[in-house]
Amino acid sequence: MAGTTTLTFAERRQKWDVKLSPFGFISPYFLIFGVFGLFPLLYTAFVSLQKRNLIDADGAQFIGFGNYEQLLFHDPYFWNAMGNTVSLWLLTTIPQILFALGIAHLLNRRLRGRMLFRMGMILPNITSVAAVTIIFAQLFGRDFGLINWVLSWFGGGHVDWQAGTASSHTAIASMVVWRWTGYHALIFLASMQAIPSSMYEAATLDGAKGWQQFWRITVPLLRPQIIFSTVIATTGNMRLLAEPLLFNPGTAAATGGSDRQFQTAALYLYEQGFTKYDFGYSSAIALILAVATMLVAGLSYLVTRRIQTD
Amino acid sequence: MRPKTTTRRIRLLAGVGAALVALTALSGCGNSGAAGGKVKLSLGLFGNFGYTDLIKEYQAAHPDIEITERTAAYSDHHKNLAAHLATGAGAADVEAIDTGYVAQFKATPDKFVDLNTVGGDKLKDRWLGWKWAASLAKGGQQIGYGTDVGGLAICYRRDLFEQAQLPTDRAAVSALWPTWQAFFETGKRFQAKAPNGVKFMDGGPTVLNAIVGQAPQGYYDQTDKLIVDSNPALRQGWDLVVDAVKANLSAGLLYSTPQWNTGFTQGQFATVTCPAWMMTKIKDQAPDTAGKWDIASVPGGGGNWGGSYLTVPKQGKHTKEAAELAAWLTAPEQQAKVFTGKGLLPSAPSLYDDPKITGYTNPFFSGAPVGKLFTDAAKKLNPQYQGPKAGDVQTEFGNAMQRVEQGKQDGPAAWQQLVGDVAKIK
Numbered sequence: 001m002a003g004t005t006t007l008t009f010a011e012r013r014q015k016w017d018v019k020l021s022p023f024g025f026i027s028p029y030f031l032i033f034g035v036f037g038l039f040p041l042l043y044t045a046f047v048s049l050q051k052r053n054l055i056d057a058d059g060a061q062f063i064g065f066g067n068y069e070q071l072l073f074h075d076p077y078f079w080n081a082m083g084n085t086v087s088l089w090l091l092t093t094i095p096q097i098l099f100a101l102g103i104a105h106l107l108n109r110r111l112r113g114r115m116l117f118r119m120g121m122i123l124p125n126i127t128s129v130a131a132v133t134i135i136f137a138q139l140f141g142r143d144f145g146l147i148n149w150v151l152s153w154f155g156g157g158h159v160d161w162q163a164g165t166a167s168s169h170t171a172i173a174s175m176v177v178w179r180w181t182g183y184h185a186l187i188f189l190a191s192m193q194a195i196p197s198s199m200y201e202a203a204t205l206d207g208a209k210g211w212q213q214f215w216r217i218t219v220p221l222l223r224p225q226i227i228f229s230t231v232i233a234t235t236g237n238m239r240l241l242a243e244p245l246l247f248n249p250g251t252a253a254a255t256g257g258s259d260r261q262f263q264t265a266a267l268y269l270y271e272q273g274f275t276k277y278d279f280g281y282s283s284a285i286a287l288i289l290a291v292a293t294m295l296v297a298g299l300s301y302l303v304t305r306r307i308q309t310d
Numbered sequence: 311m312r313p314k315t316t317t318r319r320i321r322l323l324a325g326v327g328a329a330l331v332a333l334t335a336l337s338g339c340g341n342s343g344a345a346g347g348k349v350k351l352s353l354g355l356f357g358n359f360g361y362t363d364l365i366k367e368y369q370a371a372h373p374d375i376e377i378t379e380r381t382a383a384y385s386d387h388h389k390n391l392a393a394h395l396a397t398g399a400g401a402a403d404v405e406a407i408d409t410g411y412v413a414q415f416k417a418t419p420d421k422f423v424d425l426n427t428v429g430g431d432k433l434k435d436r437w438l439g440w441k442w443a444a445s446l447a448k449g450g451q452q453i454g455y456g457t458d459v460g461g462l463a464i465c466y467r468r469d470l471f472e473q474a475q476l477p478t479d480r481a482a483v484s485a486l487w488p489t490w491q492a493f494f495e496t497g498k499r500f501q502a503k504a505p506n507g508v509k510f511m512d513g514g515p516t517v518l519n520a521i522v523g524q525a526p527q528g529y530y531d532q533t534d535k536l537i538v539d540s541n542p543a544l545r546q547g548w549d550l551v552v553d554a555v556k557a558n559l560s561a562g563l564l565y566s567t568p569q570w571n572t573g574f575t576q577g578q579f580a581t582v583t584c585p586a587w588m589m590t591k592i593k594d595q596a597p598d599t600a601g602k603w604d605i606a607s608v609p610g611g612g613g614n615w616g617g618s619y620l621t622v623p624k625q626g627k628h629t630k631e632a633a634e635l636a637a638w639l640t641a642p643e644q645q646a647k648v649f650t651g652k653g654l655l656p657s658a659p660s661l662y663d664d665p666k667i668t669g670y671t672n673p674f675f676s677g678a679p680v681g682k683l684f685t686d687a688a689k690k691l692n693p694q695y696q697g698p699k700a701g702d703v704q705t706e707f708g709n710a711m712q713r714v715e716q717g718k719q720d721g722p723a724a725w726q727q728l729v730g731d732v733a734k735i736k
Contacts, residue, residue, distance in 0.1 A: 055395040056418050137568060144572055163716035250567035251385050252705050258564075258712035259719075274389040275702060276735065277414070279396070 041290075048283035054273060060280070067284035078285065080260055081268035082292070084169070088240055088264060089296065091173035092180075093233045097226060099177065100184035105214055107185070108192045118189065121182030133175055133246040140171040140247075162248045168262040175243045180236070184229045191225045192218060223307045230300045238293040241266040265289050348376045349628050351635055354402030355379060356387035358590045359457065359618070360652030364644055368635065375631060384408065384566060388701070394623070395421045401623040403632035404639075407454055409617050410701030412445050413534075416454075417698060419447035423622040426452045428633045436642060440693030441657040445619045454619030455640040458654035460585030461687040462520055462608040462615060464493075465592060468676060469602045470580040474503040480678060483606040490521060490550055493609045497559040500580060509561035512579040514551045514715055515708035516565045520583040521547035522707070523694065524613030529704075529732075530697025538703065539729045548711075552721035555714055562715040564708055571595050583608070585615040586655035586684050593653075593674050605678040612690030617657065655684045662689060699735045706731045 007015070048067055052060035071078050107118055124132070139146045140161040151157040161171045195218065203213050219226070244262045245253050254271035256263025263271070269289065273282030353361065358381075365377045380402060382390060388411045394401035395418070407415055415422070424430075430452045434442055437456045445454040464487075468478045476499065477483055487493035497510035504510070511517055522528055525543035530536055538544055554560060561579045563570040573579055574596040582588065584605060592603060620636040622629050638644065645656035650670050661667045662685040670681030697703075710728035713719040719727070 053418075055392055055415075055421060057396070134568070141569055141572070142562075143569065143578065144576060160716060163718065248564075248567060249383065250564055250570070251701075252564065252709050252712075253385060255705065255709055258709045258716060274392060275385075275705075276699075277392060278736070 044283045044286050047280055048287050050280040052278075052280040054277040054279040063280070067281050068288070071281070071284055071288065077260060077263075078265075078268060081256075081263050081265045084256070084261070084263060085238060085240065085265045086296075087169055088173055088176070088262075089234060089237045091169055092176040092237050093230060093300070095173070095177050096181050096184060096233055097229055099181045100188055100229065101219065101222070101226075103181065103185040104188035104192055105218065107189050118186065121185050123182065124179050125183045127179075129179070129242045130246060132179060133243050134249075136171065136175045136178075137247050137249075162257055163261075165261040168247070168257060172240075172243050172247055172262055175247075176237065176240070180233065184233070187225050187229060188222055191222055195221050220307055223304070226307060227301055227304045230304045231297050234297045234300045235293050238289065238296060239266050240264045241270060245270070265292070348374055349631050351375060351377045351404065351628060351632055352402040353377060353379045353635075354387065354391065354405040355381045356384045356406060356408070357381070357587070358594060358652060359406065360590070360648040360654060361639060363651065364639060364647065368638060375635075377635070391415075391623075394625070398625050401625055403622065403626040403628060404636050405621050405623055406457070407445075407619045407621055408701070409444065409460070409614075409619075409696055410704055412454065412619055413696050413698045413700060415621070416445055416447040416451075419449060419451040419453055421624055422451070422453040423624055423629045423633055424451035424453070425455060425622070425633060425636075426450070428630065429637070430455070430633075433637060436640075436660070437657050438659050438688075438693070441617070444693075444696060445621075454621040455636050456657040457618045457620060457640055458587060458616075458645070458648070459657045459688060459691070460523070460587065460614045460616035461655045461684045461691065462523065462613045463584045463586075463680075463683055463687060464581055464606045464608055465584035465588065465603055465675070466581045466606055467577065467579075467599075467602050468604045470505060470508055470577065471500070473505050474500045474580070476500055478604070480604050480606050480676075483604070487606075487609045490547070490609045494550065494554040494557070494559065497554060497581075498557055501557070501559055504580070508577065509579045510559040510581060511554070512561055512570060512573060512582045513563040513565065514555045514560050514711035516583045517554070518547055518551045518707060518711055519565075519615050519704065520585075520608060520613060521551070521610070522704075523615040524608075524610050524692075525694065526692060528694045528696065529700055530695060532695055534697050536697065536703070536732060536735070538732045545725070548725060549721065551711065552714055552724075555711070556721075560715060562712075564712055574599065583615070585617075586649075586653055586680070587616055589653035589672065589675065589680065600674050601676055603674065604676040605672075605680060605683060607683065608687065612687050612692055614691055614694065617655075649681075653680060655688060659688075661685075702735050703732055706735070 047060075049062060049064055050060045051063045051066070103121065107114065107121070111117070140148075142148065142158070142160045142162070145161070147161075148157045148159055151159065159167055161167045199217055200213055203217055208216065241264065244256050244264050244267050247262065248257060252258070254263075254267060254275050256267050265285065266289065269282045269285040272278045272285060353365070355361070361379065365379065369375060369377060381387075387406070388408065391401060391405050391407070392415075395415075433455075438459065441456040441459060442452075445456065446452055464483075466483060471478050471483070476496070477486065486496045500510045522544060525541070525547070527537065527541055527543065529538055529541075529544075555562075561573055563573045563578070574592055575598065577599070582592070589605075592599070620640055622632045622636055626632050640657075642656065642658040642660050645654075645658050646661055646664065646667060648654050649656050649661070649667060653672060656662075656667070668681045668685055670679075671677045672680045706728055710724045710731070713724045713727070714721055718724075
């Protein structure tokens with residue numbers, strides 16, 4: 001106590017400055033998060049306990065966990081949507097990471113116009129998702145699609161991509177993979193360049209060939225980036241909405257195909273909230289989806305963590 | 311040296327931050343309307359309402375008003391409107407609503423200006439009685455002025471009919487199908503000699519919509535109860551269309567999808583159910599097919615599919631001016647211009663005997679006397695009551711028919727699932 005009294009005002013101010021300024025500097029993030037992240041989350045939780053029409057807030061009724069009970073135990077379409085989400089998660093995340101690793105590895109070599117190729121990787125990611133999806137939907141057209149045309153050279157073709165479960169998932173996954181592979185490849189490439197070349201030189205002296213070096217040195221050293229990419233891809237895919245929504249537009253867009261064969265959980269939320277106007281129910285889906293996203297992200301973290309680092 | 315650069319950087323960041331804040335504040339001002347001394351009105355539409363020239367005309371007569379059109383796809387438009395009403399911001403000053411959705415929106419009349427309080431009650435006689443009633447809320451508030459009505463006809467490709475050795479003259483074609491059974495029988499005759507890859511009709515859901523639109527009762531009864539499983543007309547229509555699909559008459563395209571649009575340009579089908587607004591759609595989508603199309607009457611008498619309303623959401627800043635604009639755009643004179651310009655059938659019965667309208671022929675459709683054809687259809691039209699979620703039920707019908715077309719289910723199984731899906735619509 002005695003010590004503090006001897007400080008001058010300027011000294012005291014500087015002390016407080018050191019203590020409090022950091023909080024001031026980081027506060028914008030937390031303020032913005034509070035307004036645009038935390039508050040909507042809490043409000044969604046509140047709405048999810050109501051029976052509430054989207055455009056009639058005054059008519060809301062409190063019904064406790066009724067929406068959750070209906071969703072979890074009496075709604076096969078919700079589980080159908082969750083199943084589609086998981087299927088698309090597997091179909092997108094795994095190829096994305098593998099392709100990205102391969103592409104990063106190729107770009108990490110000396111080749112002509114390397115910078116151009118590297119910049120090209122990010123192009124799919126910065127194009128509008130709506131435009132990309134509409135173009136892909138044309139490519140996957142049943143009667144005049146480019147892909148069926150190419151398939152017809154090999155005696156195939158005439159696949160009704162939207163109609164089938166596997167075919168529609170393949171088409172949607174290809175859009176996501178096309179869009180995000182470059183992004184992950186650049187992250188991998190950046191950390192590949194941080195791997196000291198002496199490690200590869202030592203491996204070469206030990207007689208390890210290209211692919212051996214890739215799997216034994218590069219991949220293990222990229223472990224943190226692979227974990228990061230997998231978690232990012234996972235959370236992104238759990239929220240997959242635009243691709244399935246625009247894959248078969250028209251009046252039935254929100255149902256994700258004639259038999260909901262490609263309706264993701266996010267699309268089901270959209271259908272309930274914005275075509276059925278059931279705001280309470282869609283809020284409950286949102287919260288369950290948030291929890292499921294955390295679970296799946298945790299799971300993919302656990303799986304990717306097992307990459308060996310010795 | 312070090313601390314100095316840090317403070318400089320912080321200053322820079324603060325500057326950028328301040329600039330951003332200023333920008334957001336500025337962009338917030340953009341909507342406040344009266345900025346340049348002009349009242350800015352926005353018009354939220356879907357599809358082609360044919361208003362572009364009318365807006366120029368209105369602005370010329372009202373120099374203090376500036377109007378911007380914004381157009382979205384059919385279902386996006388209605389979803390956006392719902393979201394904007396829910397959040398209390400973002401809706402256009404005048405918002406169009408389709409027949410399939412109007413019952414849903416009139417359930418919350420307090421979100422809209424009651425047009426009866428701004429002179430609508432005096433304009434009432436402009437419209438067909440049922441058109442006026444369909445947008446009238448239970449408490450007597452009028453949420454929208456009627457634009458067009460659907461009416462029904464069949465658009466057909468003369469060239470393809472000729473290749474399939476069917477009559478091409480519109481009177482002879484109309485005589486081919488007094489009933490829907492006869493329509494599908496004609497389809498079988500067409501299919502037997504059709505050019506390679508061409509089907510008789512675009513898709514089951516489009517035809518089914520027309521049949522449903524002709525039934526005395528549709529998806530709902532007057533008390534807003536869903537009667538899909540107990541209304542015999544729906545099941546009969548369903549079975550007819552399923553048989554036609556099984557007989558391979560359908561190109562299997564769902565209306566309003568990109569594939570369906572491509573079908574027009576590629577000539578994948580020879581007929582399409584044609585409410586009046588469909589004419590604009592075909593013309594916009596496949597301008598190269600001019601002169602190949604013609605229009606015949608619809609089997610089974612009158613019926614309605616589609617037609618819209620102009621509403622004024624209460625959240626707008628200039629609701630008075632917006633209501634005036636909506637009243638002007640839907641006035642009989644303007645409806646007449648929209649009909650001769652774009653082919654949207656007026657909902658103002660005073661026009662149905664107007665020689666300007668009845669004498670109107672459309673060159674795109676081989677000079678078909680569409681004025682006479684559609685006004686006759688409108689006079690015969692039996693108005694059908696539209697329940698609260700008619701749009702959503704129609705979507706489920708389309709999905710169910712598509713399951714049959716895609717070979718995923720047979721008719722009875724698809725119907726059974728349809729009944730279950732419809733029961734979930736609350």
